[in-house]
Amino acid sequence: MKVLGINGSHRPGKGTAALLKAALDAAAEAGASTELVELAQLDIQFCIGCNACLGRTSCTLSDDMNDLYEKMRDADAILLASPDYFGTVSARMKNFMDRTRPFHMVENVLKGKLGGGLATAGLNNCGAEGTLELIDHWLATHEMIAVHPRPKGPVLAPGAIATGFAGLDEEGRPQWRSVKADPIGFDLARQMGLDVVEMGTRLGY
Numbered sequence: 001m002k003v004l005g006i007n008g009s010h011r012p013g014k015g016t017a018a019l020l021k022a023a024l025d026a027a028a029e030a031g032a033s034t035e036l037v038e039l040a041q042l043d044i045q046f047c048i049g050c051n052a053c054l055g056r057t058s059c060t061l062s063d064d065m066n067d068l069y070e071k072m073r074d075a076d077a078i079l080l081a082s083p084d085y086f087g088t089v090s091a092r093m094k095n096f097m098d099r100t101r102p103f104h105m106v107e108n109v110l111k112g113k114l115g116g117g118l119a120t121a122g123l124n125n126c127g128a129e130g131t132l133e134l135i136d137h138w139l140a141t142h143e144m145i146a147v148h149p150r151p152k153g154p155v156l157a158p159g160a161i162a163t164g165f166a167g168l169d170e171e172g173r174p175q176w177r178s179v180k181a182d183p184i185g186f187d188l189a190r191q192m193g194l195d196v197v198e199m200g201t202r203l204g205y
């Protein structure tokens with residue numbers, strides 16, 4: 001089973017990448033082959049709205065999306081990770097989503113593949129759920145199967161969200177931590193990797 005992770009952070013290797021890597025590492029431990037793609041390291045132009053994809057499953061632009069289209073075709077599961085920017089995905093991730101339109105307008109090329117979303121955020125309760133909702137909407141548009149991780153024990157979070165907020169000090173000043181220090185978010189991310197492989201195995205991938 002092949003699990004492709006796509007990071008929409010502008011900062012390769014930082015918080016969002018770490019969260020995605022936790023999911024991919026868990027998937028690898030469960031037997032999947034994995035790959036992490038940093039959108040920030042690729043040349044991916046803006047969708048130009050030419051509408052050529054109304055009649056074909058490929059894009060008129062020629063850039064690093066060409067390779068990524070092939071990786072997506074080849075994957076059994078695709079995980080999208082993004083920082084929460086104003087309650088939704090980063091512009092980089094949104095442009096990637098726009099560029100997947102050729103996989104939707106003639107037929108749903110990604111239909112039946114598994115997918116999942118992960119998000120990082122500065123604050124708690126400040127938009128990361130919206131980030132995951134947009135990713136879920138992208139999955140649904142492509143008729144992919146959304147995996148929502150469920151670790152054992154009590155439900156502690158709505159999804160794989162890791163935040164940098166470490167509470168207020170005695171004078172009410174916000175304290176910050178690395179998102180990597182969010183135990184709940186990283187637990188959910190690892191569970192994402194495990195659940196993707198478990199569901200993929202059940203579905204015969």
Ligand SMILES: Cc1cc2nc3c(=O)[nH]c(=O)nc-3n(C[C@H](O)[C@H](O)[C@H](O)COP(=O)(O)O)c2cc1C
Binds near residue numbers: 015085121128
């Ligand atoms: C332009 C911008 C908008 C942001 N908007 C939000 C927001 O609405 N809510 C929030 O909690 N954090 C917000 N953040 C914080 C990022 O989500 C957070 O720093 C994230 O972990 C960065 O991920 P990275 O380490 O991969 O860069 C914003 C950051 C930037 C730069």
